[in-house]
Amino acid sequence: MNGPLSVATIIAALVLAAWYLLRSALNRAPSRFDLLAAVVLSALVAVLVVVAVVGLFDGSRPSDTATFAGYLITTIAFTPVAAYLARLEPTRWGSLILGIACLVIPVLVLRLQQIASVTGA
Amino acid sequence: MPDSSTRPRDAALGTGLGRVLLLVYGIFALSASARALVQISTHFDEAPLAYLLSAFAGLVYLSATVGLAVGGIRGRLIALVSCSIELIGVLAVGLLSIADAVAFPDDTVWSKFGSGYGYVPLVLPFIGLWWIWRHRPRPGDASS
Numbered sequence: 679m680n681g682p683l684s685v686a687t688i689i690a691a692l693v694l695a696a697w698y699l700l701r702s703a704l705n706r707a708p709s710r711f712d713l714l715a716a717v718v719l720s721a722l723v724a725v726l727v728v729v730a731v732v733g734l735f736d737g738s739r740p741s742d743t744a745t746f747a748g749y750l751i752t753t754i755a756f757t758p759v760a761a762y763l764a765r766l767e768p769t770r771w772g773s774l775i776l777g778i779a780c781l782v783i784p785v786l787v788l789r790l791q792q793i794a795s796v797t798g799a
Numbered sequence: 800m801p802d803s804s805t806r807p808r809d810a811a812l813g814t815g816l817g818r819v820l821l822l823v824y825g826i827f828a829l830s831a832s833a834r835a836l837v838q839i840s841t842h843f844d845e846a847p848l849a850y851l852l853s854a855f856a857g858l859v860y861l862s863a864t865v866g867l868a869v870g871g872i873r874g875r876l877i878a879l880v881s882c883s884i885e886l887i888g889v890l891a892v893g894l895l896s897i898a899d900a901v902a903f904p905d906d907t908v909w910s911k912f913g914s915g916y917g918y919v920p921l922v923l924p925f926i927g928l929w930w931i932w933r934h935r936p937r938p939g940d941a942s943s
Contacts, residue, residue: 767818774819
């Protein structure tokens, strides 16, 4: 959970967040590229979640497995939901939705790391 | 706001900035409810008041989300009531958690004015109420 993949996800999300917030500030609706970037980020997050799930089956489990699983489900579902809402909103607010989503992703990843680091061995 | 001129007056509550609010309220509905569920199911005895407040906050966020999503006169009313309770809640719990820390040994979404959530819980009801106020039924509207 602490590998380079998490770091890459967090950095990608933050860079995209800055981009989307800028787009929103400039009164731009999400473009095709913006939505595509959100899909790519979703894929990156999905890979991260799959790696974490595989990790559950070999070796140390977090002591709070239920919470961990809840966060994993939330994390994998979150970006697609935000991208869907943003697609419904072809205004600057659509860009703001994507920007907020990209700010929440690092929080979710950090929480996952936090929960994963407490193992009940 | 530059886009207010192009936005129809009778546009739904859950579009534009309303859709952003929908997402943010949804996030808080989920996080507050999930937090309460974990707290109540695993260690309820440690801080019953705080955990019940977490659950209550989750319900308030949930109903605000539903109100925004439903829209119309009824949805607006649901959202208005929810956001008002939310504002009172975050101010009251924020003050109490600082003044009487003994009663709040564990945090809720609203503790210390939502400092654990980047003070978003403190700002959110103001934005929500402003948005709902902007969508008040006007005398000329057929729907009012």
